[in-house]
Amino acid sequence: MQILDIHSHFFPKQWEDLQARFGGRDWPSLKHHGDGTAMVMKGQQKFRPIYDACWDPDVRLREMDQQGLCGQILSATPLLFGYERPVAQGEYIAKLFNDAAMAICQRGRGRLFAMAQVPLQDIDAACAEASRAKSIGHVGVQIGSHINGRGMDDAGVFTFLQHCADEDIPVFVHPWDMMGADRTGDYMMGWTVGMPAETQLSIVSLILSGAFDRLSRKLKIAFAHGGGSFIFLLGRLENAWHHRDIARGRSECPPSHYLDRFSLDSAVFDPGALRLLVDKMGDQRVMFGTDYPFPLGEQKMGGLIRETEGLSEQSRERLYAGNAKAFFGIE
Amino acid sequence: MQILDIHSHFFPKQWEDLQARFGGRDWPSLKHHGDGTAMVMKGQQKFRPIYDACWDPDVRLREMDQQGLCGQILSATPLLFGYERPVAQGEYIAKLFNDAAMAICQRGRGRLFAMAQVPLQDIDAACAEASRAKSIGHVGVQIGSHINGRGMDDAGVFTFLQHCADEDIPVFVHPWDMMGADRTGDYMMGWTVGMPAETQLSIVSLILSGAFDRLSRKLKIAFAHGGGSFIFLLGRLENAWHHRDIARGRSECPPSHYLDRFSLDSAVFDPGALRLLVDKMGDQRVMFGTDYPFPLGEQKMGGLIRETEGLSEQSRERLYAGNAKAFFGIE
Numbered sequence: 001m002q003i004l005d006i007h008s009h010f011f012p013k014q015w016e017d018l019q020a021r022f023g024g025r026d027w028p029s030l031k032h033h034g035d036g037t038a039m040v041m042k043g044q045q046k047f048r049p050i051y052d053a054c055w056d057p058d059v060r061l062r063e064m065d066q067q068g069l070c071g072q073i074l075s076a077t078p079l080l081f082g083y084e085r086p087v088a089q090g091e092y093i094a095k096l097f098n099d100a101a102m103a104i105c106q107r108g109r110g111r112l113f114a115m116a117q118v119p120l121q122d123i124d125a126a127c128a129e130a131s132r133a134k135s136i137g138h139v140g141v142q143i144g145s146h147i148n149g150r151g152m153d154d155a156g157v158f159t160f161l162q163h164c165a166d167e168d169i170p171v172f173v174h175p176w177d178m179m180g181a182d183r184t185g186d187y188m189m190g191w192t193v194g195m196p197a198e199t200q201l202s203i204v205s206l207i208l209s210g211a212f213d214r215l216s217r218k219l220k221i222a223f224a225h226g227g228g229s230f231i232f233l234l235g236r237l238e239n240a241w242h243h244r245d246i247a248r249g250r251s252e253c254p255p256s257h258y259l260d261r262f263s264l265d266s267a268v269f270d271p272g273a274l275r276l277l278v279d280k281m282g283d284q285r286v287m288f289g290t291d292y293p294f295p296l297g298e299q300k301m302g303g304l305i306r307e308t309e310g311l312s313e314q315s316r317e318r319l320y321a322g323n324a325k326a327f328f329g330i331e
Numbered sequence: 332m333q334i335l336d337i338h339s340h341f342f343p344k345q346w347e348d349l350q351a352r353f354g355g356r357d358w359p360s361l362k363h364h365g366d367g368t369a370m371v372m373k374g375q376q377k378f379r380p381i382y383d384a385c386w387d388p389d390v391r392l393r394e395m396d397q398q399g400l401c402g403q404i405l406s407a408t409p410l411l412f413g414y415e416r417p418v419a420q421g422e423y424i425a426k427l428f429n430d431a432a433m434a435i436c437q438r439g440r441g442r443l444f445a446m447a448q449v450p451l452q453d454i455d456a457a458c459a460e461a462s463r464a465k466s467i468g469h470v471g472v473q474i475g476s477h478i479n480g481r482g483m484d485d486a487g488v489f490t491f492l493q494h495c496a497d498e499d500i501p502v503f504v505h506p507w508d509m510m511g512a513d514r515t516g517d518y519m520m521g522w523t524v525g526m527p528a529e530t531q532l533s534i535v536s537l538i539l540s541g542a543f544d545r546l547s548r549k550l551k552i553a554f555a556h557g558g559g560s561f562i563f564l565l566g567r568l569e570n571a572w573h574h575r576d577i578a579r580g581r582s583e584c585p586p587s588h589y590l591d592r593f594s595l596d597s598a599v600f601d602p603g604a605l606r607l608l609v610d611k612m613g614d615q616r617v618m619f620g621t622d623y624p625f626p627l628g629e630q631k632m633g634g635l636i637r638e639t640e641g642l643s644e645q646s647r648e649r650l651y652a653g654n655a656k657a658f659f660g661i662e
Binding site for chain 1: 477520539566567574599601607
């Protein structure tokens with residue numbers, strides 16, 4: 001059975017000193033340890049330990065072979081987004097990292113694909129880079145769950161999504177700069193509490209803004225980490241929509257009406273959770289994703305779908321690769 | 332089959348003008364419309380429309396009869412907590428509302444019970460009021476999910492919980508003053524996104540603080556709204572715990588180890604979600620709760636457990652009343 005992972009991350013092995021070029025602070029960089037491991041730095045601050053699978057396609061392909069993956073789609077980690085920078089800087093780093101992603105893919109023997117990042121702080125620039133990225137081979141774009149606090153119900157986001165629909169560019173929404181950060185500083189709760197809430201927030205605000213009532217049905221949009229807590233909390237959202245007018249926003253229909261307008265990845269790390277996801281979304285709206293090669297990713301890649309009971313062979317095929325091939329237009 | 336609702340709210344029909352007594356602002360009050368409805372006010376601001384089931388035990392009992400409930404446990408809405416006030420004011424309003432709750436229960440023909448609120452901004456005062464409340468008939472205490480930003484991993488909260496364990500006072504944790512409020516201002520997302528994240532945060536921070544490794548096993552503690560998004564995200568939390576040292580906090584064991592140390596109510600508004608809750612927690616750790624009589628509560632009280640497939644008769648009995656009777660010591 002083919003297994004295609006839509007949610008994996010890369011770092012270029014090296015890139016220019018962005019602080020030297022632009023000034024400012026907190027620019028991302030890599031500190032290599034010389035043994036195949038490195039520390040992602042945010043300015044002078046340690047951000048995350050990584051290893052050479054991030055930048056070396058040979059290592060990545062070897063691990064994919066070991067775990068039975070036929071392909072992987074790479075995307076930037078949100079640390080690289082730079083939405084908070086001036087537009088020209090955002091454009092520059094989007095091109096820098098998007099070109100670097102394609103360079104890795106070109107060494108991927110046809111098994112590596114990439115989603116681009118875009119300078120979402122300027123919608124025109126974001127649309128332009130999304131189109132340029134498509135033209136050089138990217139299979140989609142990844143965007144953060146908000147633009148410096150402006151949510152998925154922002155008019156600019158709407159314009160960007162409509163552009164992607166018109167140009168047949170699939171969109172993947174990844175949480176970043178998580179809500180409630182002042183309360184989740186300990187124990188990585190920004191990742192275990194903030195991230196899934198952030199992703200749920202992005203779906204809920206998109207739905208309740210009425211965006212799906214106005215966006216082209218051609219739009220292909222998916223959300224990371226199984227949509228965060230969205231599916232489990234759909235009942236609560238639905239109940240609120242029906243019984244309190246101010247909970248409806250500008251959506252014409254109850255939230256459950258829009259489940260056929262987006263997809264989710266499978267990175268939920270629990271068979272019961274994945275089963276609920278597939279039960280609610282249908283087996284054509286969930287795509288295998290791992291968050292590889294990060295420590296909080298699915299370590300035994302593909303294991304979760306294998307271990308989840310009650311999925312038919314056809315459902316497994318769809319989750320593992322079929323849905324993603326259709327979504328991203330990969331043969 | 333007996334049906335006992337552990338999560339319902341009350342307001343006294345009237346109370347003294349707290350602004351006149353204490354000064355300050357944003358005190359809660361009720362503006363009655365004269366037709367059995369009222370607006371909860373926060374200072375001069377409209378907070379929530381309610382109706383006479385909140386304050387009139389006869390109305391409440393009639394609706395309980397209509398929907399087949401044998402009993403209900405009342406608690407304050409978090410607007411009444413007053414944790415942000417000076418201690419003496421917090422003590423005063425805790426007594427005020429706790430005595431008012433008992434006055435409603437005394438007209439409840441043995442079918443209404445109450446949980447007390449406590450001035451958690453002062454742990455000694457909170458312990459004293461919890462004990463006083465128990466002595467006048469309260470069956471437990473309800474606390475907010477944090478104390479003005481200090482989480483459930485706070486040393487004072489630990490002291491309070493140990494006091495409740497020692498005195499056999501059940502504790503119910505309710506979300507309030509939700510994380511990420513700057514991002515959830517529209518469409519009631521504070522309730523549909525913020526609240527369940529807030530409740531998950533309270534459980535995660537309690538677990539990862541190592542509190543359960545040190546707290547008496549006698550402690551009875553339960554969380555509102557099915558624990559928010561906790562159960563669906565347990566796989567993510569567990570995966571992080573195993574693969575990243577800084578995600579472990581001070582807990583000796585992985586998070587799933589502690590599922591037998593707390594309970595959750597059933598207010599999740601979706602049969603699939605409830606089923607996952609019972610699958611993970613076991614049928615002795617989930618208790619029927621509605622959030623009655625608020626618009627975001629379970630409108631057809633008891634319907635969710637009835638409609639959830641795959642629960643045995645014994646499980647239903649436990650969820651509807653058996654677990655709650657044991658937890659709260661109600662005959």
